[in-house]
Every structure is written in structure tokens, then in C-alpha cells.
Amino acid sequence: MRKEVDHIEEYRQELKELEAFKNDKSEMFETDDSADLEELHLRIKHQEIVESQYTRIRNEELWRIWIDLIYPWLEEEAMTQGLHVILDVDDEKLTGKITISGDRFFINNLYCDAKNYLEVMVHYANDFWISDENGLFVVEVLFDLYDKEKTSDKTQEIEKAKQDFNSFRLQHGKKVRFKFNP
Known part of the structure; x- marks a missing residue:
């Protein structure tokens, strides 16, 4: 069985219409x-x-997951797959971001580490997105390394x-x- 959908032309037409609408200088509503x-x-x-x-409050479990497990695995993947991996952690706010970029990123069911690590990343991420920049794919993952403790009532x-x-x-x-x- 084969299933297929092709919305390329429809999407291109919508983009043309949107671009024409954005270039229209008359505004429908006054804005302040x-x-x-x-x-x-x-x-x-x-x-x-x-x-x-x-x-x-720093969450040691989240710290271990992101800093001690996921990032070292990404370092190995960067070496074997030719990736660029960046880990940014704000020690004051206890937030972090991982950026992965490259020509390609292989993930499959046979090599279970990649699938398992990506499942963990998505599960513990606050937000993530996939895009392309200059012909390279880019995956950005935002995450927290803290728990909140209520200290006052406002x-x-x-x-x-x-x-x-x-x-x-x-x-x-x-x-x-x-x-x-x-």
C-alpha cells in the first residue's frame, strides 16, 4: 500500500497570496x-x-540528564556524524539550550541510542524547534534545570x-x- 499527499503547489500559492497581502500598505484596522x-x-x-x-532550586536529576547524559552523547554523535553541538547553560537562571546543526542527523530504530536519547530530550524539553540555516538543519532545545519553591504569597x-x-x-x-x- 502506498499513500501520498502533495500540497506543494497549494502551499506556494498561499505563500504568494500572503506575500501580496503583506505588501499591501493599506491597513484594515488602525493600530496604536x-x-x-x-x-x-x-x-x-x-x-x-x-x-x-x-x-x-537546582534540580540535580535534570542537571544529570542534560549535562551528564545527553550532552556527552551529543558530543559522540557530533564526532561520528559531523555535527556542530552547542550547550548553553545560564547558571544564574538555571536554564539551558542545546543547538545541534549539520548536513544530516541519522536516527533510526536499529541504533537505539539515538532514538532513546532523542525521546528523553523531547520529554524533558520546555520547547524545541527544527529549522534550516544556510543549508544546514538546526535543532534547538530549551530546558530548565530547576524546581520552583514558593517563598512568598503575592x-x-x-x-x-x-x-x-x-x-x-x-x-x-x-x-x-x-x-x-x-
């Missing part, structure tokens, strides 16, 4: 960039208040930040439909 910027600042303020309730400040945000949106004719879920 300063209001959008202020709304962004209010969102950031809310998130900073929520995060300030917590202290980050419920009143959080509520005030929500109210400020909602009232700002109402003043600028926007509906209050966004919900904050810390």
Missing part, C-alpha cells in the same frame, strides 16, 4: 503601537510578580496587576478575554 507596547509591559509586569513568589499584587491589565484593555476598546494562568 504605543498601546500595544503598554499592554505588553503590563503582561510582563504581571508575570514578573507571579515569578517573584518562587525561588529556583496574591493581592497579582490581582491588582490583572485589574490594571483588564482596565487598560477596556480603555482601548478591547475585550477582556485573556485569562492569566500562572
Whole structure:
């Protein structure tokens, strides 16, 4: 049995239409960039208040997984497959990023280490994406190396930040439909 789909031409046509739409200088809606910027600042303020309730504590298990297991395996794969691997860890924020790039990256079921390590990476990743740059594939993986411990309660400040945000949106004719879920 063979199944196949081909949406290349359809996709190319949509991209042409999108490009034409982006090049159209007339805007359908008036925008107020300063209001959008202020709304962004209010969102950031809310998130900073929520995060300030917590202290980050280094998670030794996550550290072992990312630094002691995954990265050494990626070093070996880089040597055998001709990859470029970068590990960036912010020791203060306890966050990290692994970037893998190269011409190709072989993963299959016969060589189980690659499949198993990639499953672990995806499982413990906060976010990841695959792209291409200058003819090379690029895989970027973001991860945390901490647990959160609540050290203070700022419920009143959080509520005030929500109210400020909602009232700002109402003043600028926007509906209050966004919900904050810390």
C-alpha cells in the first residue's frame, strides 16, 4: 500500500497570496503601537510578580540528564556524524539550550541510542524547534534545570496587576478575554 499527499503547489500559492497581502500598505484596522507596547509591559509586569513568589532550586536529576547524559552523547554523535553541538547553560537562571546543526542527523530504530536519547530530550524539553540555516538543519532545545519553591504569597499584587491589565484593555476598546494562568 502506498499513500501520498502533495500540497506543494497549494502551499506556494498561499505563500504568494500572503506575500501580496503583506505588501499591501493599506491597513484594515488602525493600530496604536504605543498601546500595544503598554499592554505588553503590563503582561510582563504581571508575570514578573507571579515569578517573584518562587525561588529556583537546582534540580540535580535534570542537571544529570542534560549535562551528564545527553550532552556527552551529543558530543559522540557530533564526532561520528559531523555535527556542530552547542550547550548553553545560564547558571544564574538555571536554564539551558542545546543547538545541534549539520548536513544530516541519522536516527533510526536499529541504533537505539539515538532514538532513546532523542525521546528523553523531547520529554524533558520546555520547547524545541527544527529549522534550516544556510543549508544546514538546526535543532534547538530549551530546558530548565530547576524546581520552583514558593517563598512568598503575592496574591493581592497579582490581582491588582490583572485589574490594571483588564482596565487598560477596556480603555482601548478591547475585550477582556485573556485569562492569566500562572
